[in-house]
Amino acid sequence: MRIIFTPEAETDLRAHARAEYPHECCGALLGLEEGDTRIVQQIIRLANERINDRERRFYLSPQQVLMAERRARELGLLLLGFYHSHPDHPAVPSEYDREHALPYYSYPILSVRHGEPAELRSWRLKEDRSGYVEETIQRQ
Numbered sequence: 001m002r003i004i005f006t007p008e009a010e011t012d013l014r015a016h017a018r019a020e021y022p023h024e025c026c027g028a029l030l031g032l033e034e035g036d037t038r039i040v041q042q043i044i045r046l047a048n049e050r051i052n053d054r055e056r057r058f059y060l061s062p063q064q065v066l067m068a069e070r071r072a073r074e075l076g077l078l079l080l081g082f083y084h085s086h087p088d089h090p091a092v093p094s095e096y097d098r099e100h101a102l103p104y105y106s107y108p109i110l111s112v113r114h115g116e117p118a119e120l121r122s123w124r125l126k127e128d129r130s131g132y133v134e135e136t137i138q139r140q
């Protein structure tokens with residue numbers, strides 16, 4: 001499984017993560033799918049709706065997810081997944097992330113170290129929810 005970010009999409013994602021530090025940022029990925037390759041053409045910044053613990057967790061309400069789906073449809077794109085940042089933690093899904101993730105979607109995680117966006121890795125939950133498959137990230 002491969003995921004390709006356009007330079008604009010990745011730049012925007014990194015800028016969002018920097019702006020929200022030390023809290024987790026989150027948002028949606030819009031783009032196209034060709035076989036098992038996904039092309040992220042743009043992101044939509046969403047609000048982390050957690051009331052507390054926003055340094056370590058994020059929450060997206062169903063309303064925000066529906067809004068992202070609608071926006072994708074309007075643009076003739078697919079909702080491919082959801083990104084978030086890990087302030088001062090590795091770009092690896094937490095147990096909380098796994099419990100809240102859904103199969104199909106891509107979940108890129110961007111590690112932010114001392115306020116600076118660092119490594120980006122992307123994950124897909126297995127159908128049986130037992131764990132993740134890492135996607136290969138490619139730049140366009």
Ligand SMILES: [Zn+2]
Nearest residue numbers: 084093094097
């Ligand atoms: Zn996380």
